[in-house]
Amino acid sequence: MTDDEILLGLALTVVLATGSQILASKLRVPALILLLPAGFAAGALTDVIHPDRLMGPTFSALVSLAVAVILYDAGMGLNLRNLTGRTRWIVGRLLILGVLLTFLITSAVAPAMFDMPLRVSAMLGMILVVSGPTVVGPLLDFVRPSDKVRRILIWEGTLTDPIGGILGALVFHAIATTHRVDIGRGYQLGQFAISMAVGLIGGAVGTALLWLTLRTLRLGETLGTLAQLATVIAVSAACDIVRDDTGLIAAIVTGLTVTNIGGFDMPARRPFFETLVQLIIGLLFVSISSTVTPSSLVPVLLPSLALIAILVLVVRPLVAYIATAHSGLTRGERAFVGWMAPRGIVAAATASAFAAGLVQRGVDGAARILPVTFLVIVGTVLLYSLSAAPVARKLGVVKPTGTRLLLVGGEPWVVDMGKALRSAGLEVLMWAGLDEERERIKDAGIALAKGDLLATATNPGARLEGVTAVFLATDDDDFNALASVVMQDNVEGPVYRVGPPHQSHGVVAPYTGGAILFGSSLVRHVLAARYLQGARFLVQPASSPLPPGHDTLFVVRADHRLEPVTEKQPASPHAGDSVVLLGPALTGR
Secondary structure, three states: OOOOHHHHHHHHHHHHHHHHHHHHHHHHHOHHHHHHHHHEEEEEEEOOOOHHOOOHHHHHHHHHHHHHHHHHHHHHHOOOHOOHHHHHHHHHHHHHHHHHHHHOOOOHHHHHHHOOOOHHHHHHHHOOOOHHHHHHHHHHHHHOEOOHHHHHHHHHHHHHHHHHHHHHHHHHHHHHHHHHOOOOHHHHHHHHHHHHHHHHHHHHHHHHHHHHHHHHHOOOHHHHEEEEEEEEHHHHHHHHHHHHOOOHHHHHHHHOOOOOOOOOOOOOOOHHHHHHHHHHHHHHHHHHHOOOOHHHHHHHHHHHHHHHHHHHHHHHHHHHHHHHOOOOOOOHHHHHHOOOOOOOHHHHHHHHHHHHHHHHHOOOOOHHHHHHHHHHHHHHHHHHHHHHHHHHHHHOOOOOOOEEEEEEEOOOHHHHHHHHHOOOEEEEEEEOOOEEEEEHHOOOEEEEEOOHHHHHHHHOOOOOOOOOEEOOOOOOOOHHHHHHHHHHHHHOEEEEEOOOOOOOOOOOHHHHHOEEOOOOOOHHHHHHHHHHHOOOEEEEEEEOOOOOEEEEEEEEOOOEEEEEEEEOOOOOOOOOOEEEOOOOOOOOO
């Protein structure tokens, strides 16, 4: 290729990867639905985007390192505090049964469906056992199922990727070296154990390096992010040199360890790293799908549709039914777990790498692996994207549309405001740091959050499960300001704070952005003073006239969505809504 063709191909790949994700966000659909067709169409219409021509034999290695970065980021979102009791048990059974049944059933039906030998169908079966957070996460964000179901599916999707990658590498080497798949007196099981050990050792080394750079050297946000990226790439590459695909295990173990062990001085916000992961996902999907030709899809189209039906209607429901038996999940939750197993980037990456290797070795039928995998990815993602939301609603596993509020603060006026919001029909959760304030919240009968909730909320990649809005109303304005910044990316909804006093000399509060509750006239010390002078909170229908001297603080919509009055946007009540008011100070007090 000429320099101009290389520049055009690289630019086109980046534009398609970015444009597809932007368009998907506007259409509120998973980006994969647009990324795969965009790459496929570009590969069919032009050859400048083809990764084998752009990068040659280095493409496979780059894909492996890119997937390792994605899994490290996914690992940072897995909080072991949420994987307890029955959840751990369910996830473990889903992993074991999912890998086993998907592999066996796909390997059994593929020879007749695609006219391929058993050893190639075994390779296809192992590729299709993986799912992945890059697909499951966006789908669940769109559907918004219950926290329990979301937690199970995210953990399963994240952990199955490295396991499937290693098992796929073992099957590939068994085929490439012996031209058959043979467990052989536990030989392959021993090889799997060795690969797991290499990955775990790599994860320990990665954790030690990050401890040195983030804890000992205390690098800032920019250098800390670069240190994470360099560590993940170096450790994953080293592990892959020792044992194929063990870098995926090392990456996810490093991410898990960093986010679950205290003491790491992690950057509170990682915009560069998060942007990089999004770009990598787009580039990989576009590049891999561009290698699939229309002529390779036609012969396998109808059999692939039949395979998708088997995977979706037989294999996944069977796995979920057995794995969730006696688990404490409701019938609807068990059914939804059985209706969520899309294939994603790791399936595409492993199919691209393993299929190319087998084709080079002249293995009959290996050329069909990539187009079949491509169709299964497209088919499962499209099917689950279109059906997941209505199925979740039908099964009753969608979270209520109303606001679930986390109210941070424990002063008397804050607790009384929480009681008023609860009386308006909202689900209110409160957190406070002082024992006296926590006792005050308990005495008011309001749900009290765990003591480490705020530490979890400020952890990069963590999520405040079930919380759809946060109000920061402590008596420390700088704390409110800082918390509003670091919590923004970890909450499904908005984060608000009460305003600091005018002409405040605080270190942070006067200079930090973010939504300010109640406007400039009702700042924190004014609210506290007015409450001490006898002002009380009142909840009434929006249709009732506003009593004299009362200020509107919140509008509670008919569907229990909460809209606060802010400095920039006054809430407008409608018929059927309720309003939360603050009364005037009583004279003489």
